[in-house]
Amino acid sequence: MNLFRNAVFTAAIAGLFAGLVMTALQTYATVPLILQAETFEGAGMTGHDHGSAAVAAEAESEPTAAAHGHGGEAWAPADGFERFAFTALANIVTGIGFALVLVAASEFAGGIAGWRQGVFWGFAGFAIFTLAPGLGLPPELPAMPAADLMDRQVWWLGTVAATAAGLALIAFRGTAVISLIGVALIVVPHVLGAPQPASHESPVPAELHRQFVVAVTVTNLIFWVLLGGVVGMVRQHFIGAAANPSKSFA
Amino acid sequence: MMNTVSASLGAGTSTASRAIQLGAVALLGLFVVGFVGFSHAEIVHNAGHDYRHSMAFPCH
Numbered sequence: 001m002n003l004f005r006n007a008v009f010t011a012a013i014a015g016l017f018a019g020l021v022m023t024a025l026q027t028y029a030t031v032p033l034i035l036q037a038e039t040f041e042g043a044g045m046t047g048h049d050h051g052s053a054a055v056a057a058e059a060e061s062e063p064t065a066a067a068h069g070h071g072g073e074a075w076a077p078a079d080g081f082e083r084f085a086f087t088a089l090a091n092i093v094t095g096i097g098f099a100l101v102l103v104a105a106s107e108f109a110g111g112i113a114g115w116r117q118g119v120f121w122g123f124a125g126f127a128i129f130t131l132a133p134g135l136g137l138p139p140e141l142p143a144m145p146a147a148d149l150m151d152r153q154v155w156w157l158g159t160v161a162a163t164a165a166g167l168a169l170i171a172f173r174g175t176a177v178i179s180l181i182g183v184a185l186i187v188v189p190h191v192l193g194a195p196q197p198a199s200h201e202s203p204v205p206a207e208l209h210r211q212f213v214v215a216v217t218v219t220n221l222i223f224w225v226l227l228g229g230v231v232g233m234v235r236q237h238f239i240g241a242a243a244n245p246s247k248s249f250a
Numbered sequence: 251m252m253n254t255v256s257a258s259l260g261a262g263t264s265t266a267s268r269a270i271q272l273g274a275v276a277l278l279g280l281f282v283v284g285f286v287g288f289s290h291a292e293i294v295h296n297a298g299h300d301y302r303h304s305m306a307f308p309c310h
Contacts, residue, residue: 004271011279030304076296083300090301094286100279104272130306139306152308153288216306 006239007103014103014230015096022095022223023088029215031087033208037141040203098125099227103235105164109172111235118232119225124167126224130217132163132186136194139216141209144202147195159189 077083106112106121133156140146162185169182202209286298287307295302295309302309 003268004274007272007275008278011275026300026304031300034300034303074292074296076299086297087300087304090286090298094283094301094305097279097282097286100275100282102279104276104279107272107275108269134306137306137308139303140309141303142310146308146310149290149308149310156308157288216304220305 003107003239007107008100010231010234010239011099011103012096013234014227015094015099016092017095017230018099018223018227019092019095020088021226022219023084023091025219025222026087026091027084029219030212031084033212033215034142037143037204037208037212040143042143095223095227098129098224099231101125102228102231105168106231111239112228112232114236115229115233118228118230118235120228121231122224122226122228124171125228126221128160128163128167130220130224132189133159133194134213134217135190138209139213141204141212143204144209145197145199147197151195155189155192155194159194162186162189 077086102121102125106118112118112121136159137152137156146152166182166185169185170179173179173182285294287302287305289295299309
């Protein structure tokens, strides 16, 4: 038995499938809105990168910030097929990455018994990686003002970690007190609050942003449900069969 | 590297080696997602630009 290899194999199949579906969904639902928002870049007073206040504030600490867009001199995929191909690649590669995390977490918890249980693991992934961070930092379009990138990444990662830990405490540690601690862990990042830009004024129409928030949230929900469901299905056929003799799973 | 480690463990995988292997699986996944979604390298950002926006990762 080779747990590491089987887990990676399972994750690769699920990630490849969910990543491909996600790419198709994004091509239809989110990328057109991103392209539309890019037409507003440079039209507003904030420019592409950060709110003007944020840019001024971090000019000293992060000299590359002003050039951190696709307008700079760094390589960027050409619009059209090349750009699409890199989006697809990113979806597949991170689909496998998310699947690795999901497989590892679920095996620690005893393994997923089938596709239906996998779907619930997918819902957990959606809550942890999309819903929770999206409450404080809603999906944003190009040309929208935002707080310092590093601050937002730190809050995002902290919220994901706290939500995951909170859900795990509620799901796997029976007592009421520990479940309450789990709820507190989920709530705390939102009490602290996500880093916000000095002003939310943006050249991007609010309606375009609203559509984008819905599109991102729904596509991510489909992605996670598929990812969890396929992991549950694939695991049963591959890892499950391999592990049965030693009964080390489930 | 991880493959050689786990392959030598044979069929009777212990609880500790299970934990190590699963930990390695999780770390690998987090590293992959972190690199594609969070790297500040401009080339990585540009390549994954539409992806990062579509996943609601902090971007720009």
